[in-house]
Amino acid sequence: MRVLGRHISPGWLLVAPLLLVVLAFYAGPLANILWLSVTDPEPGIGNYQKLYQTDALGRILWTTFRICLITTFFSVALGYSVAYAMVHAHARNQHVMLTFLLVSFWISVLVRTFAWLMLLGRNGLVNESMEAIGLISEPVRFMRNELGVLIGMVHYMVPYAVLPLLANMQTLDTRVMAASRNLGATGTQTFWRIYLPLTAPGLIAASLLVFILSLGFYVTPAILGGGKVLMVAEYISVQLLVTLNWGTAAMLGTLMLFSVLALLWLMSRFMQLSAAFGGGATR
Amino acid sequence: MALLFLVLPALIAIPVSLTPKRFLSMPKGDYSWRHFEFLFSSPEWLSSFAQSGIIAVSTAVLATALGTLAAIGLWRVTSKYSEMVRAFLLLPLIIPQIISAMAFYRLLIPLGLLDTYAGLILAHTVLAAPLVLITVSASLANFDPKLEQASRNLGAPAWTTMRRVILPSIRPGVFAGALFAFILSWDEIVVTLFISKFNVYTLPRRMWNGIRENTDPTVAAAAVVLIAVTLGAFAVSAIVSRQRAQTALKED
Numbered sequence: 001m002r003v004l005g006r007h008i009s010p011g012w013l014l015v016a017p018l019l020l021v022v023l024a025f026y027a028g029p030l031a032n033i034l035w036l037s038v039t040d041p042e043p044g045i046g047n048y049q050k051l052y053q054t055d056a057l058g059r060i061l062w063t064t065f066r067i068c069l070i071t072t073f074f075s076v077a078l079g080y081s082v083a084y085a086m087v088h089a090h091a092r093n094q095h096v097m098l099t100f101l102l103v104s105f106w107i108s109v110l111v112r113t114f115a116w117l118m119l120l121g122r123n124g125l126v127n128e129s130m131e132a133i134g135l136i137s138e139p140v141r142f143m144r145n146e147l148g149v150l151i152g153m154v155h156y157m158v159p160y161a162v163l164p165l166l167a168n169m170q171t172l173d174t175r176v177m178a179a180s181r182n183l184g185a186t187g188t189q190t191f192w193r194i195y196l197p198l199t200a201p202g203l204i205a206a207s208l209l210v211f212i213l214s215l216g217f218y219v220t221p222a223i224l225g226g227g228k229v230l231m232v233a234e235y236i237s238v239q240l241l242v243t244l245n246w247g248t249a250a251m252l253g254t255l256m257l258f259s260v261l262a263l264l265w266l267m268s269r270f271m272q273l274s275a276a277f278g279g280g281a282t283r
Numbered sequence: 284m285a286l287l288f289l290v291l292p293a294l295i296a297i298p299v300s301l302t303p304k305r306f307l308s309m310p311k312g313d314y315s316w317r318h319f320e321f322l323f324s325s326p327e328w329l330s331s332f333a334q335s336g337i338i339a340v341s342t343a344v345l346a347t348a349l350g351t352l353a354a355i356g357l358w359r360v361t362s363k364y365s366e367m368v369r370a371f372l373l374l375p376l377i378i379p380q381i382i383s384a385m386a387f388y389r390l391l392i393p394l395g396l397l398d399t400y401a402g403l404i405l406a407h408t409v410l411a412a413p414l415v416l417i418t419v420s421a422s423l424a425n426f427d428p429k430l431e432q433a434s435r436n437l438g439a440p441a442w443t444t445m446r447r448v449i450l451p452s453i454r455p456g457v458f459a460g461a462l463f464a465f466i467l468s469w470d471e472i473v474v475t476l477f478i479s480k481f482n483v484y485t486l487p488r489r490m491w492n493g494i495r496e497n498t499d500p501t502v503a504a505a506a507v508v509l510i511a512v513t514l515g516a517f518a519v520s521a522i523v524s525r526q527r528a529q530t531a532l533k534e535d
Contacts, residue, residue: 010441014356018349018372018412026375026409029386036389082286097286099521104289106513108470110487111506114494115292118299118307118503125295125309158289216379218473223494233381240385240477253382260378268370 030257036250047251057248064231067146067221068214071153075210076203078154079161083202086162087169105159113223116152117143120224144226152220160213161206168202201270208267212260232256293510300503307500318504328489328505335469335486338400342407342468347461349408350415354456355449357416358423369416376413380473383410388477398480406478407468414467415460422456455524462520466513 037047051057086097119125120142127139142148176198180190218233225231232252239249302308303315322328353372357365375383387406388397396402426449434444450457472487479488486505493502 009360009362011356011359014352014359015368015372016356018353018416019368021349021412022372022375022409025390025405026383026386027371029390030378030382032389033382033386078288099517100286100290103514103517104286104293106466106517107290107293108487108506108509108513110470110472110490110494111296111509112293114490114502114506115295117494118295119292123308128309155289155292212377213379216381218379218381233379236381236385237476240388249385253385256379257382264377 033250034254034257036246037254040247040250047247050248050251057252060230060232060235063146063229064215067149067153067229067231068211070150071157071214072207072211074150074154075157075161076165076206078158079165079206079210080199080203082158083162083165083169086166101159101162109156109219112156113152113220116148116155116220116224120148120151143224144228146225146229148224148226149221149229149231152224153214153217156217156220157210157213161210164205164209165199165202168199168205172198205267205270208263208270212263212267215260216256293506296503296506296510299500300507302500302503304500306498307503318500319507322501322504322508325501327484328486328501331484331486331489334400334483338403338407338483338485339465339468341400341404342411343461343465345404345408346411346464347415347457350412350460350464351419351453351457353412354416354419354423355445355453358420369420372416373413375410376417380410384474384477387474391478397478398482400483402478403475403483403485406474407471410471410474411464411467414463415457418460418463419453419456422453426452458523459520462516466516469512470509 038045040047051061082097082101086094086101089097117124121127122139122141122143124142126142127136130136131139142151172195177190177194180194181187185193216233217231218237221229221231222234222237225234233256236249236252239245239252298309299307300318301314301316302310303313303317304310357369383406387402387409391397391402391406394402396405430448430452431444434448435441439447470487471485472491475485475488476491479485486509490502490505490509493499493505
């Protein structure tokens with residue numbers, strides 16, 4: 001009944017309101033940004049030429065790329081161990097762990113960044129306790145440098161890395177690992193030669209997801225970097241709100257948008273995207 | 284252990300919020316509620332609480348309505364375009380917020396909605412609706428389409444089927460989506476920084492300023508309240524889903 005060729009399914013009527021809202025109030029303005037990147041202040045690719053003409057821009061892109069890469073590495077490594085522990089825990093512990101994970105997911109990014117500000121400051125808890133036990137004699141500079149930004153970002157991204165890994169690990173057939181042990185492989189061998197390769201899709205999806213989210217991350221770098229670590233997102237906001245330079249901002253936004261879309265496309269080849277957002281697979 | 288690393292750091296806000304000093308510090312021995320007292324008596328902070336509440340509730344209502352309808356619609360159509368449309372509707376969730384912020388800023392200037400409730404609610408609704416779409420779609424995935432067919436075959440009109448058969452079965456998804464939409468708006472800072480100025484000054488916005496100035500322990504008290512709200516929302520959703528599971532067991 002529903003698939004009657006040219007007839008439009010009544011389901012589309014229900015989709016229409018949200019679709020129209022997103023088209024008019026989201027896709028439209030996004031297209032406007034793309035357009036601005038080649039027309040403001042004057043038509044042409046002048047904004048893109050700035051990329052290799054000015055050192056500052058190149059440096060910012062490089063900083064962003066480097067920080068995102070390191071964040072991805074540590075978040076996925078930590079996320080992997082968390083996901084592994086969760087899959088192999090008893091059912092009741094698993095439930096508690098999942099609650100912890102989801103709570104950490106939803107605690108405001110502002111609150112978490114603020115917490116790191118308290119912990120990592122010159123007289124913060126980390127420095128004071130390390131001094132108290134005689135580990136260091138001078139306070140370590142954790143903030144207003146890349147180290148602080150990295151700590152804050154990794155902390156924020158770990159839950160995002162865990163979810164795709166968890167989804168992947170839960171589908172694994174544990175009998176394969178048992179078979180490997182029965183055939184005489186040690187635990188380490190089984191892990192490296194059987195388990196790790198089997199979780200590769202999850203690893204790739206988690207890495208791409210964290211990298212995508214890191215690319216446009218604004219709050220944590222802006223606060224923990226203290227103006228010393230300039231990443232693309234913060235640079236865009238300065239261009240818009242301070243120097244009112246729409247062209248450059250739009251150009252950087254366009255670059256970021258296309259990088260994200262390309263990575264998303266790549267990611268969609270490894271797993272169903274909706275599963276990565278904690279919503280569970282949608283058919 | 285690693286999971287503790289995820290949650291514990293945020294809790295540092297609790298002792299800091301109880302410091303008796305005027306500046307951000309760990310309390311040494313004596314504690315004081317003064318920063319909470321200030322938080323709940325200062326007109327600025329109170330108005331931010333109210334504004335954030337109004338915006339978050341409106342966003343949750345709108346996003347839930349739009350997202351639920353779209354999820355049901357996409358569930359019903361069997362078309363090669365439906366997955367494409369679904370991916371498109373999820374975009375606001377994954378596109379970096381700084382880009383969304385730029386787009387909304389650009390959109391709201393000519394509309395004259397910059398720095399208004401309407402502007403913020405509109406932007407937050409677009410950002411939050413995909414969350415509802417995801418949670419409701421997950422609920423629908425467990426819903427047996429035969430039930431809908433049965434209802435239709437028994438002569439129920441489409442609207443009755445929707446209200447009496449579909450909606451009750453996906454209530455947990457709708458509820459979770461509304462909750463997520465509320466939290467998203469309540470916490471949202473990046474887009475808010477761009478599209479609000481003086482008139483609308485939400486709670487995250489006031490915290491952002493406080494954090495940047497980096498002196499006032501009231502921010503720590505506000506952070507504790509935010510954590511409490513998040514935990515409270517979680518407890519509510521856990522209780523609801525447990526009750527739900529129990530009634531499902533009884534029905535079986």
